[in-house]
Amino acid sequence: MAERLFASGRSWLFLGVLGLCLLALVAGPVLVAHDPALIDLSKRFAAPFTDGHWLGCDQLGRDIAARLLAGLYRSLGTALVATAIAFCIGTALGLLAARSTSLLGAFMRQLTSFTQSFPVFVLAVSVIAIVGSNGFWAVVLTLGLATWPVFARVAYAEGSSLLKREYVLAAEMMQMGTARLLLRHVLPGLIPSLSVLVVFHFADMIIAESALSFLGIGAPLGAPSWGGMLNESRAYMLVAPWMLLAPAGAIILLVVSAHLFGQKLRDATA
Amino acid sequence: MLRLLIWARDFAFLLVATMTVLFFLVRLAGDPAIMLAGPDATPAQLDAVRQAYGFDRSLIEQYLIFASHMVRLDFGTSLADGMPALDKVLDTYPASLFLAVMAMALNLAVSIPVGAWLGQERGGAGRRLARGFISVMQGFPGFVLALLLVNLFAVGLEWLPSVGYAGPASWVLPVVSVASFLAPKLIRVVEANTAAAYRSHYVRTAVAIGTGPRTILWRHVMPNALLGATAVVGAEFAFMVTGLVVIETIFAWPGIGWLLVRSTLNLDFPVVQAIVFIIVIAVFLTNLATEAVQMRLDPRLRGPGAAGGANG
Amino acid sequence: MNGPVNDTPILAIRDLQIDAVPAGGAPRRLVDGVSLSVAAGEVLGIVGQSGSGKSLSAFAVARLLPDGVRLAGGSVHLGGQRIDDLDEGRMRALRGGRIGFVFQDPLSSFNPVRTIGSILIESIRRHQRLDAKSARTLAVEMLARMRLPGKDACVDAYPHQLSGGQRQRAMIALALANGPDLLIADEPTTALDPTIQLQILALLKQQTAGRASILITHDLSVAAAICNRIAVMHQGRLVESGPAAQVLTDPQHDYTRSLLRHARLAPAATGEA
Numbered sequence A: 001m002a003e004r005l006f007a008s009g010r011s012w013l014f015l016g017v018l019g020l021c022l023l024a025l026v027a028g029p030v031l032v033a034h035d036p037a038l039i040d041l042s043k044r045f046a047a048p049f050t051d052g053h054w055l056g057c058d059q060l061g062r063d064i065a066a067r068l069l070a071g072l073y074r075s076l077g078t079a080l081v082a083t084a085i086a087f088c089i090g091t092a093l094g095l096l097a098a099r100s101t102s103l104l105g106a107f108m109r110q111l112t113s114f115t116q117s118f119p120v121f122v123l124a125v126s127v128i129a130i131v132g133s134n135g136f137w138a139v140v141l142t143l144g145l146a147t148w149p150v151f152a153r154v155a156y157a158e159g160s161s162l163l164k165r166e167y168v169l170a171a172e173m174m175q176m177g178t179a180r181l182l183l184r185h186v187l188p189g190l191i192p193s194l195s196v197l198v199v200f201h202f203a204d205m206i207i208a209e210s211a212l213s214f215l216g217i218g219a220p221l222g223a224p225s226w227g228g229m230l231n232e233s234r235a236y237m238l239v240a241p242w243m244l245l246a247p248a249g250a251i252i253l254l255v256v257s258a259h260l261f262g263q264k265l266r267d268a269t270a
Numbered sequence B: 001m002l003r004l005l006i007w008a009r010d011f012a013f014l015l016v017a018t019m020t021v022l023f024f025l026v027r028l029a030g031d032p033a034i035m036l037a038g039p040d041a042t043p044a045q046l047d048a049v050r051q052a053y054g055f056d057r058s059l060i061e062q063y064l065i066f067a068s069h070m071v072r073l074d075f076g077t078s079l080a081d082g083m084p085a086l087d088k089v090l091d092t093y094p095a096s097l098f099l100a101v102m103a104m105a106l107n108l109a110v111s112i113p114v115g116a117w118l119g120q121e122r123g124g125a126g127r128r129l130a131r132g133f134i135s136v137m138q139g140f141p142g143f144v145l146a147l148l149l150v151n152l153f154a155v156g157l158e159w160l161p162s163v164g165y166a167g168p169a170s171w172v173l174p175v176v177s178v179a180s181f182l183a184p185k186l187i188r189v190v191e192a193n194t195a196a197a198y199r200s201h202y203v204r205t206a207v208a209i210g211t212g213p214r215t216i217l218w219r220h221v222m223p224n225a226l227l228g229a230t231a232v233v234g235a236e237f238a239f240m241v242t243g244l245v246v247i248e249t250i251f252a253w254p255g256i257g258w259l260l261v262r263s264t265l266n267l268d269f270p271v272v273q274a275i276v277f278i279i280v281i282a283v284f285l286t287n288l289a290t291e292a293v294q295m296r297l298d299p300r301l302r303g304p305g306a307a308g309g310a311n312g
Numbered sequence C: 001m002n003g004p005v006n007d008t009p010i011l012a013i014r015d016l017q018i019d020a021v022p023a024g025g026a027p028r029r030l031v032d033g034v035s036l037s038v039a040a041g042e043v044l045g046i047v048g049q050s051g052s053g054k055s056l057s058a059f060a061v062a063r064l065l066p067d068g069v070r071l072a073g074g075s076v077h078l079g080g081q082r083i084d085d086l087d088e089g090r091m092r093a094l095r096g097g098r099i100g101f102v103f104q105d106p107l108s109s110f111n112p113v114r115t116i117g118s119i120l121i122e123s124i125r126r127h128q129r130l131d132a133k134s135a136r137t138l139a140v141e142m143l144a145r146m147r148l149p150g151k152d153a154c155v156d157a158y159p160h161q162l163s164g165g166q167r168q169r170a171m172i173a174l175a176l177a178n179g180p181d182l183l184i185a186d187e188p189t190t191a192l193d194p195t196i197q198l199q200i201l202a203l204l205k206q207q208t209a210g211r212a213s214i215l216i217t218h219d220l221s222v223a224a225a226i227c228n229r230i231a232v233m234h235q236g237r238l239v240e241s242g243p244a245a246q247v248l249t250d251p252q253h254d255y256t257r258s259l260l261r262h263a264r265l266a267p268a269a270t271g272e273a
């Protein structure tokens, strides 16, 4: 499987981009010696590559590279934790529904369709207001709570078919407890398709985080986030297109490479 | 008939559950009295506002009042401008539906021919190039694409207006943005279904009775390929009727997504509640319509007919 | 139905070679040097275990090979005329016209969203100059002749509405709709219940009269029931062929003998019914 996965350039592209992100996280503060919050009106709209500002400056003269790096922490952190939450809730509920009576299954379906038609935006705004000032955890919580059905559906469908297999039935005969049965015998069988889903979901969460911060949700006012940078760039598209292109490029690179990796992973596990 | 009852039960459950959760969520989210009275209001003024709007009663009491009004489709008036909340929503929804329908039309017009073309054969430089492009587009964040399109065609080249809802030129960018977000997925599904149909035994039968490639494509392959794509089309449409929040914000498109952002941030509860009410209905109707279309297109879903007995 | 009726065979296959051509690999020979002929009134049984190349050999007659498989050599003559090198248009006129096919799985072989009748009418109008109304009349007639029930013989039924046996009857009607010279039936009873199998075999036997027929089967008892001649295939090659009685009672090849040992032949089946 690994051979098939890495037989093409796509997987390397994603790992390359991921490596680049890690490098930026570790070595970024060294490479970008600027303070993302430092306002220097003399550097307003400084073009890329002037005065050590690799990617230029924004309308307040803040270094874009530094803000991009700070936004990377937020994006990656949000996407990873939100994916983990959605994965845990979705897989657990999906497997339980697969295992148990039709009543819980029906309830699951209801819960899923409920979660699907409830607007994420309203949820996000409300959760932020309730949880309080820390926008990071509010967004993470919102995204995790709003997107778990993706995992639940797959876990339910594949879990149900796995539960009908002989070795699982045999384990059941030996009166193994539900939790152990699911964890030991069913979950391992779901790993291929769930890992593909995790990669796609990670990409979706990067997009969702930037969309929310684009709308002004999550990141506190003025705090660097990719979506916030995109939003600020709109007023200055003509004078400072790099304000748009830098965060847009960062999101696209991360998301598209993750998606291409996910597609490869899917083909390799199919 | 039984199906209809089950549908009705599920729908009622969904609606009640959603509206209940929403009610308590937005009440916990903030105090609209501050919004209404203004930031400089004295505690006495705030109390007066609370009393006027009934915010001083207990949550349960407020909920019961809200529920009894909702049954009569009365969502109260907007805290922002005093207009009936439901009217406000129904005034803006057409713009959203218009965007959804136009984007879906463009999506279908592109995805069906391209998917069918890709599904016909594996090889060829053109097909390989197209597949690579679609792979990239599949992961492309839609609203970032919209911003780039605005930057290029509206700000840079000045060919098209960047915002607004005033005539065909202003529709182009929003519709293209949404469609290019929807299309890659549908293309992939149509492609896979087309390829599967060409490998199927019933197409072999068609070849074996002397049917030519055109008839095979249009009368044997496509009906099956499109049937398999209806679920995706339905899901994409259901996604759109929940409001394209970011796209509508980018293009200042006066639709339900744009209204949702403004009302939520302004703690305009009545309008938010009316919007979510309408969205739940719209999603439900979309799913219902999808099932109806599938039922029409797929004779197998209509159940065994009156034809023939069971003996060989 | 004893022996060939005519001297010039309807179908003559000589030295057939079929290759698998995988996308990024070397071609692999699947069928090698198969020669067969079938005369009018004759039913040739091709037997052999699954994967021995029976279907490919038969499909190659009308160039009906799946993707990734191609005809690599040999010749096919139909009624004395060479057909393996015909252009696509002429070959299409033969398929369903002079050559009728019956496939193994009648459920997957009918388009699920089309009625049985619409497929039949498509075939009839493709090969005979008939207006829609008389094509439909003919379709009903064909289906009724295959004993499909009802006033209009299930012409408007969808495949899933019929039983397995009914679907295979409809498939036979489709194969015979334009009065083909050659009928090729690829495991026509394999997907059916045992009792239905007998009915379908009886129907086939009745319909093969007067034309050249090929019946592919991995079941020697099926071949014994209705074939005049039997050809045995093994690993892409023809290992033995001859009159049915001779192959069944006096097999020359080890492989045929082992097939016979494993078959459960009714005593009467080895003679001609």
Ligand SMILES: Nc1ncnc2c1ncn2[C@@H]1O[C@H](COP(=O)(O)OP(=O)(O)O)[C@@H](O)[C@H]1O
Binding pocket: C020, C030, C048, C049, C050, C051, C052, C053, C054, C055, C056, C057, C066, C067, C068, C069
């Ligand atoms: N589309 C294909 N691509 C590659 N090999 C094939 C294909 N179809 C059949 N084969 C191979 O050709 C051989 C003969 O197949 P077939 O004629 O279908 O056998 P059978 O005697 O069971 O009808 C088999 O070994 C099979 O694996």
Ligand SMILES: [Mg+2]
Binding pocket: C051, C054, C055, C056, C186, C187
């Ligand atoms: Mg076969």
